Amino acid sequence: MTHDLNDYAEKRDFAQTPEPQEKGGGAPDGGKPAFVIQKHQSSTLHYDFRLEVRGVLTSWAVPKGPSMDPRQKRLAVPTEDHPLAYAEFEGVIPDGEYGAGTVIVWDRGTYRNLRVEKEQDGPSMEEALAEGKVEVWLEGEKVRGGFALIQTGNGEDARWLLIKLRDGEADARRNPVATEPDSVLSGRSIEEVRDEEGRAQEKN
Numbered sequence: 739m740t741h742d743l744n745d746y747a748e749k750r751d752f753a754q755t756p757e758p759q760e761k762g763g764g765a766p767d768g769g770k771p772a773f774v775i776q777k778h779q780s781s782t783l784h785y786d787f788r789l790e791v792r793g794v795l796t797s798w799a800v801p802k803g804p805s806m807d808p809r810q811k812r813l814a815v816p817t818e819d820h821p822l823a824y825a826e827f828e829g830v831i832p833d834g835e836y837g838a839g840t841v842i843v844w845d846r847g848t849y850r851n852l853r854v855e856k857e858q859d860g861p862s863m864e865e866a867l868a869e870g871k872v873e874v875w876l877e878g879e880k881v882r883g884g885f886a887l888i889q890t891g892n893g894e895d896a897r898w899l900l901i902k903l904r905d906g907e908a909d910a911r912r913n914p915v916a917t918e919p920d921s922v923l924s925g926r927s928i929e930e931v932r933d934e935e936g937r938a939q940e941k942n
């Protein structure tokens with residue numbers, strides 16, 4: 739995990755994509771770091787899980803999205819750091835561009851580093867990422883409670899697992915990915931954003 743935005747900028751042509759170029763953004767709630775989960779219909783549907791760490795959004799692509807059931811381990815593939823302003827982005831990435839498809843803000847809020855709270859001399863988020871063992875408490879609109887991100891494998895084979903921790907917010911019967919599919923930012927479905935924003939782009 740790199741903590742810089744060079745990969746992000748190199749993959750994108752900002753003359754073509756409406757994605758944010760500027761760093762921008764910032765902690766929305768009394769300095770607590772932000773998290774966002776973006777639903778992204780590109781060649782495949784996935785959920786981009788992002789945590790604000792040291793001024794960028796550390797990111798993973800989670801094909802099935804988060805589960806509230808601690809028995810479910812969800813694959814999380816690391817992707818490039820994104821600028822903080824990306825947490826507000828929903829729209830259509832044009833055909834031929836990196837990540838072409840539609841993005842909505844599926845959930846967002848703030849988080850806490852649980853390892854700092856639970857362990858003596860617990861690691862910072864950067865240290866926890868380097869160790870491959872992150873535990874955070876999420877305060878979103880759909881997703882709340884403790885989650886672990888555990889690294890398995892290294893280098894090109896690096897894979898992480900996103901797992902709900904066993905706490906009062908764990909609930910195997912709740913499946914917000916299925917029951918609450920739309921944007922928390924605009925209330926729109928991914929199809930509505932595709933149709934509305936896609937039409938706006940054609941006019942330009």
Ligand code: MN
Pocket residue numbers: 778780784786799837
């Ligand atoms: Mn994505």
